[in-house]
Amino acid sequence: MLPTLNGRIQTRIFLLAVVGSLWTLIITPILPIDAPLGTAYKTTFSILLVVAVLGIVWELIYHGIQQFRWEKDWPTIFGLLTAIPEGLLVWFLLAGGAIPWIDSVPGPAFVIDFVTTWLVVWLVANGPMRVPFIHWRINGGRLI
């Protein structure tokens, strides 16, 4: 991908809000969470929100790293590998009780939720996104 900083942030928020939300709606009922569905949704959507909000800070860091690249590009694999630090940070925040309105999430449920959502968003960003938004890729990922 060839993002600008503005494009990164817009793309992250848009994709998590649209694709991420849809996927969360689908995946949550089958996650191994021992709680009523309403509580499970509250948990998974909270995770999505945390990924989006913290993501703005992450995007600043990625943009900084990108400056060291001659091409000023962001290789496809980076978009996948960044799931590791981002996922770990969210998990530690959850485990440490930093998100007070969520009690606790079983490890397997978190991994399935986070990894599948990340993969779906990443796949959409690397192709299908260009179908409805034909200007998106030449505008550095900006939508507006």
Add this chain to the structure above:
Amino acid sequence: MSESTVAPQHAQTPPAPPRPGDLTDQLIASDFWTEQMLVDAGIPIIDVPFVTVGGGIGSFVTADYLRICGVPTDAIRVLTPLKHPWESYEYLTTVSQIPRGERLRSDSSSTPDNIWGFPSYALREGLHGNLKQLWNVLVEPIWANYYTPKAGHAFESMEKEMHRIRYQEMVVHGQVRMVRRRVGGGYFTILTPPEGAAATRRIAYRSQWVHIAIGYPGLKFLPDLQKYRSEYNDYSRVVNAYEPHEHIYERLKLRPGVILIRGGGIVASRVLQRLIDDRDRLGLQTQIVHLFRTYVDTPHGNGIFKRRKGADGWAYQGFNYPKSVWGGQLKQQVRKSEGQERATLYKEMGGTNTPVRRDWQEQLKRGRAQGWYRVMIGQIDNMRPVGELVEVAVSSNQGPQLGTFDAVIDCTGLEADIREHRVLADLLDHSNAQRNPVGRLDVGRNFEVTGAQNGGKMYASGSSTLGGPFPGVDTFFGLQIAAQEIADDLIKQGFAKKLGPGRSTSQWWKWVRNKTI
């Protein structure tokens, strides 16, 4: 002076006996034309809203975009000497050693047959079972060299799209002689049809919009090469790599030879590959001397944020520009820049370069180790034939050198001044077109030719517009980006339908089903 793109032409007009409907002195001298002037000259006038001149890949992707934006075929005319849009391009890639089975230097999602770039070439190869290519685009450029499509894949998919959008219904064969502004608005484009194809020598197309996409203005040879040719009338031992030069490879099969290669770009890489492939495959004893004017041996550039890789003489870069000129940071930066700032940005990302490819690295490493590939740094002072060989005098970093070679293959430069092309020279002289800071045709952010507005608009894309607010103009994706900017501007003027998410998605689905539009 050339009239058209660099490939051999099919619609060349040989000197013919005077026919009715030719240009008059009054027409040639006038910047603005009226209908009466054409009527007086006997030149018929055909009305069409949008004319694209050239008919290569630039015209094709622009017509493709407009057709997808709902413009009917009868509102567009493609005036061209070419049989199909990729003809000129394929000629150049073939002579410069990229036949259909070899891979181009182009990104996976730069797909001139598909304005969305999805599915990309690599994904299409993956869907046909070549999963290695999918893995390649996943891990490039970190753990693999950049994926690039096969030339044949690009041509075949363009052919499919050409039929889908009914491109041939829009094509009119012939040679465009000039575009002039019309009194009262719009333009007249003068076409010289092939001999016998029309009752008159010229035909005028009256349009509100004209798009100029004539490709490279012509081949440019370095002065030493021109001097050698004019002095010794030898076109066979000293060649430019963009000319047919198969005879050199054929001669090396008959007897061992020493070849001098000049240049540090992609064409030099390709020619070296061909020489070494033949050497390996046929057991030849070819010796290669490679002359670099600028020898790059380390990463180079201004500061830690602008370091381009380099080694063994070459500057390394995946594509002909840093990737983000096609959509990211550099695109935005250049778009916002003007004058000196823009010239500096162009300079920083400029310079001859070639991609890193594992097979090339291996071949040259072996050549250096075994002594049949040697490198020299310097410039050619003089060349002269000596018996069956060419004697070359070089000013090198080791002092003056003299050597004899079986052939010299010049792999430098390609592009002549825009004035070398008759249509562009006419625009500069009669339509108030301007030059940009690097001397090419000046265009705005919407690819409108600066100064040529006349009620309607004149657009230009491709290599003749290099130096403008968008750098990657002479590439597949660059031509599509230009097409998008032009289409957006035409949408604002009511000529085409807006390509919002709904239309874009439904049109893409038609592409997937290969549904004729």
